Amino acid sequence: MTRRALSVVILLFALTGIAALAQATLDRSKPPTPGPTPMLRVPAWTRSTLGNGAELVVSEKHDLPLVSFTLTISGGYNQADPAARRGLADMTAAMMSEGTKTRDGEALAAALQLLGTTVAVRIGGETGAIAFECIASRFPATLDIVADMLVNPSFPPEALERLRAQRLVALVQARDQTGAIASRVFPRLVYGDAHPYGQNITEATLEAITRDDVVAFHRAYFRPGQALVTVVGDVHAAGAKAAIEKALAAWPRGGEKPVFQYPAVAAPRASTIYLVDKPGAAQSTFAIGTTGPPRSTSDYYALQVMNTILGGMFQSRLNANIREEKGYSYGVSSSFAYGKGPGAFRAGGDIVSAKSDAALMEFMKELKGIRGERPITDEELSTAKDALTQRLPGTFASVRSVNTAMVTLWTQGLPDDYYQQYAARIAAVRREDVVRVARQYVDVDHLVIVIVGDRATVEGPLRALGVAPIAITDIEGNPVRP
């Protein structure tokens, strides 16, 4: 409906527009007036339940012969990994591609290659997924292989050792990168070792994983009762459902969505700079932040607007100042992790070593500024809202992005009309809401400030700055005695 009607409107506009263009002289001094905002076209979908209890969502999209398939599992390594075996979820996901009872790893890889596709198995913090994209005619054949991987993995012991060795080398390599070091140290210092958000994969946790662990993890985790299957693209809903029922017939019932319960985070300490020495580093990686709210917070829309003004876009305050005006960086930003628990607020970027002190001063200035010291202008508020709401139509452009949009509704427990209501929710955010959430969540008195850089260059100037006390830590975030 909308598409045809919309095309006619544009065509009429175009014809009248051309006549006008031929006559008018061009005035470049003002931006052209944009036409009416295009109507938001949220794709339609059908929802049903499979015989084994898994939920199914199908959305047809026929402009290209493509299909995007995702099997999402609610819950991730934060729910399922034992602290002493961090990395088990990731290892199990990798082991799913190592062969089935009837296809060894190489035969599995060859079969998928001949179908022109790759199947990704990933388990993240709070969800896991088996996903692929394929040419529509190959969907049923690919689906059969995916079902085999899901139900009949063989988990060969030698594959476990190979994957373990690869991960151990990757851990060593991560210690050569300032950004990778910051990504390990920052969450550990914000949440502590007792909270899943603060736990890292280490040599010891990788060494502890056994094949029995993998077998047990797979059995407990991949259950239809906590699964959603999404299919988007050049399929017909009824046919897709029949094909999936058939392919997943051997996947036995059972399982339920996990309860997302996290331990309380210890009361935050007064703002502290944690300096990690990376001798000779040309740049320092900054990670500045604290615990944030879960995705379910009623402050979500105000936070989105606030963060867009602060650090979500190129011309946001942080990047406009620290990159564009001062030239200290190639790019800085800020974000909230959201999720089911208190996902972190984090600001940062890579800063040229010699300007680490000056950059920290600017970060602090902007974090305080958004809390009210620097008033939010009308233009900042309207640009942030426009950027957020007018981005939405473009997110339904590809089969993969439509699939992601469907999965998000399910994993975050959002209402069916979430996308239709989004613009109104953003529009309702007032300036005082933005300042209120900034004061609540950008807690400048209790920041973890991780700086990974060349200590010999940056420590003296950072001390002279006096923004916060400095604690020297090693590359895992453990205190180093002076």
Next chain:
Amino acid sequence: MVAQSAPSRSSTLRIPFEGYALPNGLRVVLAPNHASPTVAVTVWYHVGSKNEAAGKTGFAHLFEHVMFTGSGHVPYGVHDRLTEGVGGSNNGTTSRDRTTYYETVPSNYLETALWLESDRMGFLLDTLDVQKLNAQRDIVKNERRQRMDNQPYGLVGEIISNTLYPAGHPYSWDVIGSMADLTAASETDVKDFFRLYYAPGNAIVSIAGDFQPQQAKALVARYFGAFPRGAAIVRPAAPPVTRDRETRLVYEDRVQVPRLVIVWPTVGRGSDDRFALGVLDAITAGPRTTRLTKALVYDRQLATTVGTSQDSDENAGEWRLTITPRPGVPLTDLESAADGILDTLKAEGPTAEEIQRATAGLELDFVNDLESNLGRSMRLADGLGYENDAGSFQTEYQRMMAVTQADVKRVANKYLTKGRVVLSVVPIGKVEMAAKPSESTPYRRTEQ
């Protein structure tokens, strides 16, 4: 206007588009696609780092940054506000051969995007001053630090370019340039560069997405039609290189795990051998069925990762092999193991099933690349710019699909020869960890 129609041929790569040129030489390609109410505008200039002179490296890329600092009628910041600030995005990229700028915007902002792009093509110098240049220079130096100097193995690309091509060859320096040259770039350099290369006769405007072609044609003519064509450009000669002997280097980096990189010179986009080289790449490393990955990572477990790549720039190309060892495995052993496998492949050629596996995924790759309006507009602009055919992606697809076992055997023997560069990246102070350390020369960085 000269219209040229280009009907599509492949069964699934059906991307409707049309191309034409304005009287001032500006080439235009339009690809309507109403799947979502967005539009992508790509402006492609035929200038890259190969157009720089020695001592002025990094200039084309520095200039790309200058193009975002505002122009005659567009104050600084407005470009971002009218793209990202209305739910879209923008960026620019510089390669050895071309510089590309793009915006994706809601479809009602098409005219705005053309206003922005035409203003910087026509009026950039009206507002350019030395302060703007200096600010971007600092940012580019930070980009270099972030991408290369502060990145483990980050200098490999630069070392390979410096070594594979003879001194003075336009591909012998890295796109980002040297710190010293970036410092030396002057306001006059910027202005001369702009006047020569940023003219309609050297540019392509490619639009893909939700628009009506008649309206887009009128807008392109209105915003770009009055600019003068620009002077004739002498393109630098950047011939493919051949090497008759091996060059061995060892580079000490702030890394804990060594890495072996072997690079062979190949061909540019003008040679059809690139298609067989692409298939050779796909059967050599990647999935566990590929020759090197299967042998080194799976069967013999000497390596944690193996990667290969075939890249053809406009005039010359490179086939690269990168191997990360398992702890304790000497790079010398890895090199000889890899050479043994490649020798077998050269002697026997690939199997029919290997060719089939390598090409089976191509259709999905091509369709994925063309699914987004941005991917479409960039692909069409590249084809028009390099092959004078916006639809060359279809020819590329067909030629890749037509590659035979004999083709792959032939190019493997022709290009994977002893005339190659072997680079060992080792931890500082550990040159003995290099592959054949006694035959490898330490790579000394000139001050970048």
